[in-house]
Amino acid sequence: MFLSWIYMNYTAVQIIEFLRSRGHRITKVRSAMLKILAHNEKPLAVPELIERLKEAGIIVNKTTVYREIEFLQSQNMVKSIYLGEDKKRYELVGEDHHHHLICISCEKVEDVELSNDLTHEEKRIQKEKKFKIQRHSLEFFGLCRKCQ
Amino acid sequence: MFLSWIYMNYTAVQIIEFLRSRGHRITKVRSAMLKILAHNEKPLAVPELIERLKEAGIIVNKTTVYREIEFLQSQNMVKSIYLGEDKKRYELVGEDHHHHLICISCEKVEDVELSNDLTHEEKRIQKEKKFKIQRHSLEFFGLCRKCQ
DNA sequence: TGACATATGCAACTAGGTTGCATATATTCG
DNA sequence: CGAATATATGCAACCTAGTTGCATATGTCA
Numbered sequence: 001m002f003l004s005w006i007y008m009n010y011t012a013v014q015i016i017e018f019l020r021s022r023g024h025r026i027t028k029v030r031s032a033m034l035k036i037l038a039h040n041e042k043p044l045a046v047p048e049l050i051e052r053l054k055e056a057g058i059i060v061n062k063t064t065v066y067r068e069i070e071f072l073q074s075q076n077m078v079k080s081i082y083l084g085e086d087k088k089r090y091e092l093v094g095e096d097h098h099h100h101l102i103c104i105s106c107e108k109v110e111d112v113e114l115s116n117d118l119t120h121e122e123k124r125i126q127k128e129k130k131f132k133i134q135r136h137s138l139e140f141f142g143l144c145r146k147c148q
Numbered sequence: 149m150f151l152s153w154i155y156m157n158y159t160a161v162q163i164i165e166f167l168r169s170r171g172h173r174i175t176k177v178r179s180a181m182l183k184i185l186a187h188n189e190k191p192l193a194v195p196e197l198i199e200r201l202k203e204a205g206i207i208v209n210k211t212t213v214y215r216e217i218e219f220l221q222s223q224n225m226v227k228s229i230y231l232g233e234d235k236k237r238y239e240l241v242g243e244d245h246h247h248h249l250i251c252i253s254c255e256k257v258e259d260v261e262l263s264n265d266l267t268h269e270e271k272r273i274q275k276e277k278k279f280k281i282q283r284h285s286l287e288f289f290g291l292c293r294k295c296q
Numbered sequence: 297t298g299a300c301a302t303a304t305g306c307a308a309c310t311a312g313g314t315t316g317c318a319t320a321t322a323t324t325c326g
Numbered sequence: 327c328g329a330a331t332a333t334a335t336g337c338a339a340c341c342t343a344g345t346t347g348c349a350t351a352t353g354t355c356a
Contacts, residue, residue: 025302025353046343061305066344068303084230084285086312087343101279112277114269121262125288129260131249133290137232140273142281173322173333195312209336214313216334234343235312 012038015077015092024075032058033068034077034092042109043081043089083109083139099138105147112140160186163225163240172223180206181216182225182240190257191229191237231257231287247286253295260288 010018012034020026036052037044044052046065053060069090072078080088083102098111122133158166160182168174184200185192192200194213201208217238220226228236231250245265249258270281 023354027303027353029304062344063306063346064304071303082230082232082234086230086234086236088234101273101277101281103279104282110277110279112273112279115272116269121264122288124263125249125260129249129258130293130296131251131258131288131290132296133249133288134252135290136286136288138284138286140270140279140281140284142279142283145278148278148280171323175322175334177335193312210313211315211337212335219334 010092019075019077022075028058029053029060029064029068030071032056033065033072037078037090037092040091043083043091045085045087045089047087049090081137084141099140101140101142101144103144103147104141105143108144108146110144114138158240167223167225170223176206177201177208177212177216178219180204181213181220185226185238185240188239191231191239193233193235193237195235197238229285232289247288249288249290249292251292251295252289253291256292256294258292262286 012031015034015038016026016031019030032053033049036049036056040052046062046069049065049069050060050062053065069078069080072090073080076093078090079093080090081100083089083100096113097117098113101110101112103109118136118138122136125131126133160179163182163186164174164179167178180201181197184197184204188200194210194217197213197217198208198210201213217226217228220238221228224241226238227241228238229248231237231248244261246259246261249260251257266284266286270284273279274281
């Protein structure tokens with residue numbers, strides 16, 4: 001079931017069981033963070049994560065959160081992105097390679113996929129520029145439905 | 149000559165003359181910063197800018213640099229971007245809408261243009277998601293010719 | 297239940313960035 | 327040219343995100 005982890009979206013509970021099966025300890029911070037990340041509609045930065053934890057009754061030191069994020073990344077459960085800001089945001093790893101629509105008014109973030117991906121462009125660039133592309137980031141900034 | 153400023157690339161000296169003609173003072177920090185930005189191959193962050201100024205014999209306080217950047221942005225001479233980092237970088241405004249190839253080994257940055265721009269995708273997204281796109285950012289990360 | 301590896305908190309630190317206020321300087325005008 | 331003055335600059339103090347070392351607490355397994 002978990003062999004093809006990389007290609008699937010799982011719930012917090014499934015991730016927790018997987019980590020437990022690998023011999024990792026399940027603490028209240030760890031499971032709460034996974035639940036928050038799983039239920040949250042947009043990638044979260046550490047200060048926000050700390051706030052959500054507090055709302056859930058868990059007062060936690062920022063050091064702990066940074067180290068937990070580090071751990072979850074090492075387990076390939078979480079990945080980080082920059083959304084045109086000075087801080088990293090984190091989300092659970094998922095199946096699809098998606099991009100983001102970021103509302104410059106209310107800061108809501110939606111996912112979006114391209115109908116034609118950038119593979120063709122990347123091949124062209126690779127050839128013309130002799131630059132070996134490993135990944136890209138693409139975000140759209142503008143106004144969401146409500147804020148227009 | 150300067151009416152179509154937005155669509156052209158100018159040299160530091162031309163920008164300086166333009167600012168002077170608009171009644172702005174030309175200080176050694178201002179002209180040095182413009183020269184550094186004009187000659188630099190990649191967008192610069194403030195700490196780097198301070199370093200280059202020092203190399204040019206100009207010891208300057210970071211507050212001054214931040215305020216000068218702010219001024220140059222208000223004059224539409226400089227724009228900021230995030231290149232998947234925690235800090236902003238700055239470059240002179242230019243004619244072409246380009247993207248970046250960022251080497252994850254040596255951190256060199258090259259400009260690149262798409263052969264098909266994203267207009268078509270943006271129209272589709274705008275319609276499907278009811279999201280009014282104002283701008284996008286697209287960067288490619290990988291290995292440059294030398295670092296492969 | 298105890299042992300022990302792992303998780304957590306705390307304090308001190310770093311780097312990028314901002315603000316208020318006092319001082320210096322580029323330009324304009326007499 | 328030399329003053330007046332608006333603008334530019336420096337400084338100190340502050341903020342937020344993120345990191346590190348070390349001591350303490352806790353989840354898990356035997």
